[in-house]
Amino acid sequence: xxxxxxxxxxxxxxxxxxxxxxxxxxxxxxxxxxxxxxxxxxxxxxxxxxxxxxxxxxxxxxxxxxxxxxxxxxxxxxxxxxxxxxxxxxxxxxxxxxxxxxxxxxxxxxxxxxxxxxxxxxxxxxxxxxxxxxxxxxxxxxxxxxxxxxxxxxxxxxxxxxxxxxxxxxxxxxxxxxxxxxxxxxxxxxxxxxxxxxxxxxxxxxxxxxxxxxxxxxxxxxxxxxxxxxxxxxxxxxxxxxxxxxxxxxxxxxxxxxxxx
Numbered sequence: 001x002x003x004x005x006x007x008x009x010x011x012x013x014x015x016x017x018x019x020x021x022x023x024x025x026x027x028x029x030x031x032x033x034x035x036x037x038x039x040x041x042x043x044x045x046x047x048x049x050x051x052x053x054x055x056x057x058x059x060x061x062x063x064x065x066x067x068x069x070x071x072x073x074x075x076x077x078x079x080x081x082x083x084x085x086x087x088x089x090x091x092x093x094x095x096x097x098x099x100x101x102x103x104x105x106x107x108x109x110x111x112x113x114x115x116x117x118x119x120x121x122x123x124x125x126x127x128x129x130x131x132x133x134x135x136x137x138x139x140x141x142x143x144x145x146x147x148x149x150x151x152x153x154x155x156x157x158x159x160x161x162x163x164x165x166x167x168x169x170x171x172x173x174x175x176x177x178x179x180x181x182x183x184x185x186x187x188x189x190x191x192x193x194x195x196x197x198x199x200x201x202x203x204x205x206x207x208x209x210x211x212x213x214x215x216x217x218x219x220x221x222x223x224x225x226x227x228x229x230x231x232x233x234x235x236x237x238x239x240x241x242x243x244x245x246x247x248x249x250x251x252x253x254x255x256x257x258x259x260x261x
Contacts, residue, residue, distance in 0.1 A: 046114040047121060051128055052090045053107050054150060056097025058129050062142040065098060068135045076128070079239050104146075108153035120222045122154050123164065124241060130168045139165075163202055167219075170199035171247040194258050200251035209259065216252040220245055 055076075059069040073094060077087055096102060115121045129150065133143040151161035173196045198205050201215040221227065223245040225238045 043115050043121070046111055047125070048086075048090075049093060050107050050111045050115075051125060052093035053097035053102070054104060054125070054129055055132055056094035056099075057102055057104055058133050058143060058146055058150075059094075060098035061146040062140040066136055069132055072132055072135045104150060105153060108150065112153075112155060116155070120228055122156070123222060124228065125154070126151065126156070126161075126164055127168055127244060130165055131172070134169060134172070139169075166199055167202045170196045171244060171251065173200070193254065197251040197254040197258075200248065201255070209261070212252070212255055216248065219248045223248065 055073055056065075059065045059073070077090055082090060097104075097107075111122075111125070126147075129147060133139055133147060139147075147165070148158065148161060151164075152158075156164070173193070195205070198207070198212075201212060201219065203212055203215045207215070223241045225241055225245075228241050229238060
C-alpha cells in the first residue's frame with residue numbers, strides 16, 4: 001500500500017516537473033518570437049540613428065574630432081554602402097551628436113525601448129563606439145567617461161562594460177581574422193599574444209578547455225550575422241560582426257594551438 005502511495009506521489013511530481021518545463025518553454029518562446037517586418041524596420045531605423053549620433057558624441061568627447069576618427073566613420077559608411085541620401089543623414093546625425101549641447105539620454109532611452117530585446121544588438125553598438133574611441137591607438141580618459149555613461153544608459157553594469165572593453169581591445173589584435181604573431185606555422189605563440197587571445201575570449205589562462213570552448217561559442221553566437229539580422233540589425237552593418245567573429249575565431253585557434261589541440 002505504502003509503495004503504491006509513494007509511486008503515485010513520484011508520478012505526480014514527475015508530471016508537475018513536465019508541466020513546469022512546458023510552461024517555461026512556452027514563456028521562453030513567447031519572448032523569443034520572431035521580429036515582425038514592421039518591428040525590424042523600426043529596430044534598424046533606431047540602430048542607425050543611435051549609432052551615428054553616439055559616434056559623433058564619442059568622437060568629440062575629448063575636445064576634438066581626429067582625422068583617424070573621421071576616416072573610420074567614413075570607412076564605416078562606405079562598408080555599409082549607404083545611398084547618397086542615407087550618407088547625408090548619417091553625417092548630419094554625427095554632427096548633431098558632436099554638438100556641444102547634445103545629451104545622449106534620449107537616444108539611449110529610445111534604443112532601449114526599441115532594441116532591448118537583443119543583448120547582441122546592444123553589444124554591437126558598443127563595439128562600433130569602442131572601436132572609434134580606440135581608433136588612434138589609445139583610449140582617452142574623456143572617451144572612457146562617455147563610454148561608461150553610454151553603457152550605463154544601455155543598462156550594462158560597470159563590471160560588464162570593463163569586460164567588454166577589454167575583450168574588444170584584445171580582439172582588435174586579431175584584425176581581419178589573422179592573429180599578428182610572427183614566425184612559421186609550427187612556431188608557438190609568444191606569451192603576450194597568448195594573453196591577448198585569452199582576454200579576447202574573456203577567460204583566464206587557467207580556464208579549462210571546456211570553459212574556453214564555451215566562451216568561444218558564446219561570442220560566435222553573439223556575433224553570428226544571421227542571428228543579428230534576425231534580431232533586426234541592418235544588413236549593411238553586418239560586416240563588422242563578421243569581422244569580429246573572425247577575430248574571435250583567430251584568438252580561439254591560437255589558444256588551441258598553444259594547448260596542442
